Amino acid sequence: MNVEQKSKILIIIPLHMVHHGPNKLSITHKLVNFSYLALRPLISLIKSAIAQLVHQEDCMIEALSNNLRNEHDQEIICRKIFFDSK
Numbered sequence: 001m002n003v004e005q006k007s008k009i010l011i012i013i014p015l016h017m018v019h020h021g022p023n024k025l026s027i028t029h030k031l032v033n034f035s036y037l038a039l040r041p042l043i044s045l046i047k048s049a050i051a052q053l054v055h056q057e058d059c060m061i062e063a064l065s066n067n068l069r070n071e072h073d074q075e076i077i078c079r080k081i082f083f084d085s086k
Helices: 036-054
Strands: 007-014 026-028 031-033 060-069 075-085
Touching: none
Parallel strands: none
Antiparallel strands: 007 075, 026 031, 060 075
């Protein structure tokens, strides 16, 4: 019986590190409004790098927003990107 192994790589990208694209990123209180199109170049670049690492061309991607606090107790809203390889 073949057991399928999955590896999961978690990359957390603070939104202040993401440059604005043609579609503007806006942050209000605990709500993040963003367009996937604005993140697509960055996501494509990361997917490409991860695909080379795991030798898998078609990585599945799931983006989730999460609230985290830094050492100065300021809210940072991060983007969690999960790459699942078959």
